[in-house]
Amino acid sequence: MTIVALGINHKTASVDLREKVAFSAEQLDRALQQLTMQDEFAESVIVSTCNRTEIYCSLESGTPEQVLQWLAEFHCLDIEELADNVYSYDHNDAIAHLMKVACGLDSLVLGEPQILGQIKQAYASAKKNGGVGVLFERLFQRTFSVAKQVRTETNIGASAVSVAYAAVNLAKHIYGQLNNTSVLLIGAGETIELVARHIHQHSPKSMTVANRTLDRARNLADEFAAGVISLAQLPEQLANADIVISSTASTLPIIGKGVVEQALRTRKNKPMLFIDIAVPRDIESQVAELDDAYLYSVDDLQAIVSENMATRELAAQQAQSIIAAKVEEFASWLKSLDSLDMIRDYRNEVTQTKEQLLERALSQLASGKEPDKVMVELANKLTNRLMHAPTKAIKDAAEKGELGQLAQMKKMLGINQE
Structure with a gap:
């Protein structure tokens, strides 16, 4: 799963091009519904304001280029012209960009508060159209929390800058x-x-x-x-x-x-x-x-x-530190999802092995085979099945001289380090 942010804003494009890429209220629902129907886009949120249009996607198998292709086709624009004026981020950079935008750090007026409300509205529209799942629910709620923390703990919005x-x-x-x-x-x-x-x-x-x-x-x-x-x-x-x-x-x-x-x-x-x-x-x-x-x-x-701009610039630096810490937290949560998937898959595989061998043992007992022999056979086969993959991995690592991997497997298998 890859998180991608692709967009166009006041820094990268003219007003004329920004107007062509913007989504009206009617277009937004249709666009979100299109994205949810495409296998490559697991979850999608579109932020569209007078100064920016950004698409946030979690991709199962797609690439940022596919997001760009879709955007160009939706608005009937030349993809070459669009490509010269867009920016894209992925993984942690995409998460950090979303948080910066929500905090007003990427706005025309540094620290302006309106963008947070616009992102909340974009999230609500995406959720209504089926574009928000477990991943983006967590990401956007965390983003709203970060923006609130930045407003509370820094002077990013305390001073007049217009x-x-x-x-x-x-x-x-x-x-x-x-x-x-x-x-x-x-x-x-x-x-x-x-x-x-x-x-x-x-x-x-x-x-x-x-x-x-x-x-x-x-x-x-x-x-x-x-x-x-x-x-x-x-x-x-x-x-x-x-x-x-x-x-x-x-x-x-x-x-x-x-x-x-x-x-x-x-x-x-x-x-x-x-x-x-x-x-x-x-x-x-x-x-x-x-x-x-x-x-x-x-x-x-x-x-x-x-004078107030100088105050906001200092606050923006403080905000960047807060965002960096929160990005790391979210990245750790994403990694935990990978480990949870691995644990689930491993548990399912072990359970399936257990059930196969148990069914065989019960069948043997029903046919009159001596119970002690059935129990020994069950124990031996279960042990061999569970040991097969780790044993093969240890042999491969030893043959390749991968001492670090051997040490890691020793720790993972709980083998006595002494």
Whole structure:
């Protein structure tokens, strides 16, 4: 039995090729059912996300090349193009890779937690379609346990490593809890969408999206039950916000010092936090000169991100040590399966020999043969049968001068070492 991991990810392939190899929900069930019907693939799990597609298989007699062939045929792709962009691991390397992926060590953002949930979902889909047996049940449960241990014992996910996440963490650090704050988000692009997702998890009192195009703002706001205003409404609405986070493509500042002064007067100098993650800036730098206005730029956040990345890199090294130990544990368990199979086969063979000779002895007794002669014959034949294979192995090892093997057989047979 060989465990194989074959995949394609953000490090090895373009977005275009990753999209072609990805499995939709409908395709995933069909793919797993196909794999379970093939004799070469004993167990199979497919992990498919926007950044990676990976197939984990336990192979009875197949090879990684057969997994690649199947993947190319399923998606009607040229196998040569695919071969240039995939990676594959087997045995302990495949086990280690799965654990690293689950811990976020192979992700675009080091230590990101979403991948663990995606692997759990992939495992559940495979189990539903008959792709998970005893081996993968143990492997994936052990992987989930390792990921939990890494999260608990290291700082792999403790620090913000994206500007959007850092912005929200900064706001949370200043305000403590965000459930009593009103948040104004300026812009409706990808960065603001990420900020909105992180902010929404902290249940702010209110959230408003301001954008030049109202339709685009509404598309984002509807997802988070947020309000919508136009950029022209900012001067009159700014005073309602405790936290302002801005990221637009404007070439000129959207919020000036004068507008903030007016907002602070309306708020009776109740403090405001401004986080400007746009390049060029959306908020005039002079805003920082005002009492009760606290302005942070993208450079401030990048410094936080860089420091936190260093923390995660150290945590990743600690995680690698944990994973290495767990891979060894799993490999030992796999070896024990081999020994259990050997013990079972040997026990079956001995039992079969015993039953054959016992049946003969009982037949002899039934025909009237003297019991003592039957017992002696039974003992002699049983001894000879059980000694035949070990005796032949000892003679062969002696003739070849394999002293180490002879010593091992002596120990295995329990022969007195003295």
